[in-house]
Amino acid sequence: MFLDFEELSGQERYKLLTATIVPRPIALVTTRNEDGSTNAAPFSFFNVFSEDPPLVVLGLQSRPDFSLKDTTLNIRRTGEFVVNLVDESIAGAMVVCGADFAPDVSEIPAAGFTLQKSPKIDVDRIVEAPFSFACRRVTVLQFTKIRDLAIGEILGFTAREGLVDKQSLRVDWDVYQPVGRLYADQYIRTRDRFSMTIPSPEEIGNATP
Numbered sequence: 001m002f003l004d005f006e007e008l009s010g011q012e013r014y015k016l017l018t019a020t021i022v023p024r025p026i027a028l029v030t031t032r033n034e035d036g037s038t039n040a041a042p043f044s045f046f047n048v049f050s051e052d053p054p055l056v057v058l059g060l061q062s063r064p065d066f067s068l069k070d071t072t073l074n075i076r077r078t079g080e081f082v083v084n085l086v087d088e089s090i091a092g093a094m095v096v097c098g099a100d101f102a103p104d105v106s107e108i109p110a111a112g113f114t115l116q117k118s119p120k121i122d123v124d125r126i127v128e129a130p131f132s133f134a135c136r137r138v139t140v141l142q143f144t145k146i147r148d149l150a151i152g153e154i155l156g157f158t159a160r161e162g163l164v165d166k167q168s169l170r171v172d173w174d175v176y177q178p179v180g181r182l183y184a185d186q187y188i189r190t191r192d193r194f195s196m197t198i199p200s201p202e203e204i205g206n207a208t209p
């Protein structure tokens, strides 16, 4: 079966893409509103794409009425944002931030989050998040007036106590329990892990009957 994307509507493509390209990490993005308050919203059209320079990308869609989301407006205006990653301990509070609050209502108290100033940028981070990446906009690719891809450079991250060993830079995976987004309101834990080592060409050759 081949599904021709040129013959599908945007909504149909969204349905297929978000149900197949899974799990997606979740960026709980904080940005600074025009009045100086902090906005928070989750984005799963998100990932890291490079370490040198260290780049993240956010897929910012419009609302169903085609208006721009506060996150989009804020990144366009200030050029700064924080990617707060989401683990099991803050997953429930993260979805609260997905509610379509009026621009003058802050998601932060509704979700029970605490804010703290980020190093290097003028956007607050979420204290309860396992990791908060301070990002500066490199560019925003504006595909249409209502569809942006924001590319940000990571200036550094703040880690919750006990997650990273400062000497070895190892993340403790017994403590860090990130969640990913599946389709619609479905999420996944990352507890069922297994390891695979890339074999050498010789090992592959020996295994071939």
Ligand SMILES: Cc1cc2nc3c(=O)[nH]c(=O)nc-3n(C[C@H](O)[C@H](O)[C@H](O)COP(=O)(O)O)c2cc1C
Binding pocket: 026, 039, 040, 041, 042, 043, 044, 045, 046, 059, 060, 061, 062, 068, 069, 070, 071, 072, 094, 095, 097, 098, 099, 100, 101, 181
């Ligand atoms: C887990 C999750 C992932 C989401 N991912 C995206 C996304 O990648 N892009 C997007 O535009 N909206 C996404 N949303 C919806 C926004 O979070 C939602 O529209 C939010 O109200 C936007 O807030 P803002 O107007 O304060 O920026 C997601 C929602 C949830 C709960």
